[in-house]
Amino acid sequence: MKNKKKADSGISRRKFLGMSAAGLTGLTILPSYVMSNGVRVAPSDRVVVGFIGLGQQGLNDFGSFAGVPGVQVVAGCDVDSMKNVRFKRRVEEWQASQGMPQRCDTYEHYEEMLERTDIDAVAIATPDHWHALNTIHACQTGKDVYVQKPLSFTIKEAMEIERVARDTNRVVQVGSQQRSSGEFQKAIELVQTGAIGHIEKIYAKVGDPPAPFDLPKEQVPANLNWNKWIGPLHDDNFHYNSDLCPPISIDPPADEQLWGAWRWYREVGNGFTADWGAHMFDIAQAAIGMDGSGPSEIIPKGYGNNEYLAFKYLNGIVMTEQPYLEDMPNAQGVKFFGTDGWIEVGRGYLGSSNEDLVPEDLAGNRPRQMTQEERRAMFAAMQAARDAGGGSFEISSPHMQNFIDCVRSRKTPIASVEVGASTSITCCLGNIATELQRPVVWNPATRKFVDDPEAANHRLTHYEYRNPYKLS
Numbered sequence: 434m435k436n437k438k439k440a441d442s443g444i445s446r447r448k449f450l451g452m453s454a455a456g457l458t459g460l461t462i463l464p465s466y467v468m469s470n471g472v473r474v475a476p477s478d479r480v481v482v483g484f485i486g487l488g489q490q491g492l493n494d495f496g497s498f499a500g501v502p503g504v505q506v507v508a509g510c511d512v513d514s515m516k517n518v519r520f521k522r523r524v525e526e527w528q529a530s531q532g533m534p535q536r537c538d539t540y541e542h543y544e545e546m547l548e549r550t551d552i553d554a555v556a557i558a559t560p561d562h563w564h565a566l567n568t569i570h571a572c573q574t575g576k577d578v579y580v581q582k583p584l585s586f587t588i589k590e591a592m593e594i595e596r597v598a599r600d601t602n603r604v605v606q607v608g609s610q611q612r613s614s615g616e617f618q619k620a621i622e623l624v625q626t627g628a629i630g631h632i633e634k635i636y637a638k639v640g641d642p643p644a645p646f647d648l649p650k651e652q653v654p655a656n657l658n659w660n661k662w663i664g665p666l667h668d669d670n671f672h673y674n675s676d677l678c679p680p681i682s683i684d685p686p687a688d689e690q691l692w693g694a695w696r697w698y699r700e701v702g703n704g705f706t707a708d709w710g711a712h713m714f715d716i717a718q719a720a721i722g723m724d725g726s727g728p729s730e731i732i733p734k735g736y737g738n739n740e741y742l743a744f745k746y747l748n749g750i751v752m753t754e755q756p757y758l759e760d761m762p763n764a765q766g767v768k769f770f771g772t773d774g775w776i777e778v779g780r781g782y783l784g785s786s787n788e789d790l791v792p793e794d795l796a797g798n799r800p801r802q803m804t805q806e807e808r809r810a811m812f813a814a815m816q817a818a819r820d821a822g823g824g825s826f827e828i829s830s831p832h833m834q835n836f837i838d839c840v841r842s843r844k845t846p847i848a849s850v851e852v853g854a855s856t857s858i859t860c861c862l863g864n865i866a867t868e869l870q871r872p873v874v875w876n877p878a879t880r881k882f883v884d885d886p887e888a889a890n891h892r893l894t895h896y897e898y899r900n901p902y903k904l905s
Contacts, residue, residue, distance in 0.1 A: 480837050483508035483552045483576075485543045485567050486559035487516040488679070489689050490581055492523065494556050494608070499527055500830045501837050508552065510540040512658040517541070518683055541658060543567060547574040554604075554840055557581060560695050561702060562666050565590035565904060568605065569597045577604040577840045579833065582711035584853035586703065588861045589895035591854040592880060593905055598850040604839045606846040607853030609715045610832035611780070616795045617716050620767070620778040624720040628790050629771030632721055635752040636768040637713045640705025642742075642867045646698040648674035665898035671700040699868070703893070706742075706754075706867070707860040709765050714744075714863075715848075715856040716778070717752050717767050725851045727859050727877040728752070731866040742863055747877070754863070764800045861893045868893075 480503055484491055487509050498504050506527075509520040517539035524537035540546045547555070547570055554577040557567045565585050571578045578598075584607050585591040598605045611617045624632060650672040653659040659673050679689035695701040696708050718724060728744035734754070742754040757768035757777055766779030774786035782797040832848070839846040858880070865888055866873045874883040882888040898904060 478503050478841070479505055480840050481505050481507055481551055481553045483510070483546050483549070483555045484520065485510045485546070485555055485557045485571075486563070486581075487511035487513070487520040488558065488693060491516075491520070491556070491558035492688075494558055494579070494581070494833070495520070495523065495527075497830045497833045498556060498837075501834050504833075504837060505533065506537065508538045508540065508546050508549065510543045510546045512541060512661040513678065513681075514541065514656045515681055515683055519681060519686075519688075541661070544570065547571055547576065552576060554579065554836075558608075560662075560693065561707070562586045563664050565594055566665065566902065568594050569905070572597050572601040572603040572605070575601075575603075577836075579606045579608065579836050580853075581608040582715075582853065582856075583607075583703065583707045583860055584711075584850070584857040585861075587893050587895050588858050588880070590904065591857040591861075595850050595854040597905075604836070604843065604846060605850035605853070606832070606836035606839065607711075607848040607850065607856075608832070609711055609848045609853065609856065611712050611716055612719070612848045612852075613832040613835055614780070616778055616781065616783040616797060619783060619792065619795050620769070620776055621716065621720045623776055623785070623790055624769050624771075625722070628773075629769065629776055629785070629787070630773030632750055632769055632771050634770045635717045635721070635750060636755050636757045636770075637710075637717045637752055638757050638763075638765050638767075639709035639713050639754055640763075640765070642706045642864050643697055643699035643702055643704030646671045646700040648672075648676055648694070648698075651675055654680065663899070665902035665904075666701065667896075667899050671698065677701065699864075703860060703864055706863045707857070710754075710860040710863065711853075711856055713765055713767050714752070714859050715852070717769075718856060718859065719852070720767075720769065721746065721748065721750055723855070723877075725855050727855050728862065728875060729877060730872060730874050731862045732872045733866040733870060736871060742867065744859065744863070758800060761800050766800070865891045865893050 482498060482504055484495060484506065488511070491511070495506065498506065506524050509517060509524065511517050511520070521537045521539050525535045528535045528537070546552070555571045557564060557571070557578060557580040559567055561583060564580055568578050568580050584594060594605070623629065651674050653673045657678060662678065676691065676694035679691050679693060681688055697704055718727070723746060729747045730745040732739050732743045732745070734740065734742045740755070744752045746752070756762040756764070757766040757779070758764050764779060766777060768775060768777040776785045776790070779800055782799055783791050783795045784799060785791050835847050862873065862875055869888060869891070873885055873888045876883055888894065
């Protein structure tokens with residue numbers, strides 16, 4: 434599908450990093466009609482997608498996009514050359530199974546891929562510190578964007594992404610796919626329609642904040658452009674370790690055995706506070722009408738009598754990061770307490786003090802502690818589904834369908850850039866209060882700290898990018 438309105442602000446590879454433009458060589462030639470999931474798709478309905486970041490999450494997202502009629506994947510980009518090879522093979526196998534032309538171009542530098550005029554949208558699954566530059570540059574080159582959660586690494590990045598998306602008239606969907614899941618949509622509806630009365634408090638279990646980096650230094654493999662992986666970060670306090678970029682094998686084929694550990698260290702990630710906060714805090718804020726807004730005071734765990742990280746909102750509601758199921762303290766989910774009862778929701782489960790409120794088809798099974806054998810079987814099944822190109826670790830196809838529908842219609846997606854920005858800012862605020870070990874006061878209307886220069890200058894508010902990278 435060709436973009437109906439050219440972006441207001443273009444940007445070239447020279448403007449990105451001071452390098453000369455590489456031109457538009459090697460473009461995929463698209464036929465008049467293609468087959469997609471057994472459906473004949475006309476050029477006017479086709480949406481051509483490229484991928485930036487080809488690790489586990491990138492493959493998962495490809496598996497979900499592959500189930501959306503009318504999507505054609507033609508390119509991928511990663512700073513690990515082996516992941517480029519793996520992606521090309523997986524995509525071309527899928528293309529063959531769909532009766533499509535078998536060609537997927539790969540790139541080390543995403544800027545080269547963004548120069549292509551035949552790509553309508555990009556899916557971004559890079560580490561969080563790259564989300565802002567990837568998304569901003571994609572918008573500036575006229576691409577719509579599906580970007581993994583959390584939207585940003587810092588508060589300023591979230592606001593800048595939001596501004597650029599608006600100025601360039603791009604569709605941006607954030608990968609908080611719970612917004613497209615029936616059990617979460619029903620929980621939001623029940624809260625907003627007053628089914629349990631006035632909401633007084635919320636428990637949202639996400640997990641621990643990031644820890645200081647302590648992995649041993651290892652030799653950078655030849656297939657990884659480590660300098661490009663670092664990007665805008667300053668590497669004074671961290672170095673390469675294979676846990677940050679889990680290795681894979683091409684021959685024999687072997688995928689990553691763990692998730693990239695950059696998530697768990699404050700120098701390169703925002704911990705469970707952002708990783709799962711971008712899901713569960715997101716649902717809580719949606720339900721209480723705080724999309725596009727946020728908390729007004731954040732109190733860290735351990736401050737005074739505060740047993741849990743707490744977010745206070747101007748409407749009087751307090752959200753605490755604590756177990757939502759007493760017998761499953763580590764299960765991620767949300768519980769809303771109202772004057773007339775409670776509602777609790779997790780992935781595949783919806784419960785209430787009033788059973789009549791929960792539709793049978795959305796109730797699911799209450800989470801329980803799985804046995805080791807059950808856990809192994811679950812991961813083996815997910816791995817097999819992903820390898821076959823027909824599934825993913827997180828089933829996100831309805832979320833991708835919503836994005837593609839909005840690319841075509843130019844409507845606002847269910848997890849818009851404004852939603853992603855407010856959720857990402859909330860996660861950053863939680864980590865800032867935690868690291869400062871004291872409460873911080875935030876004005877959600879002006880998006881500024883109240884009389885707090887220390888918080889305003891915190892690295893998660895904004896940090897100066899490493900040369901030659903610039904946020905705007």
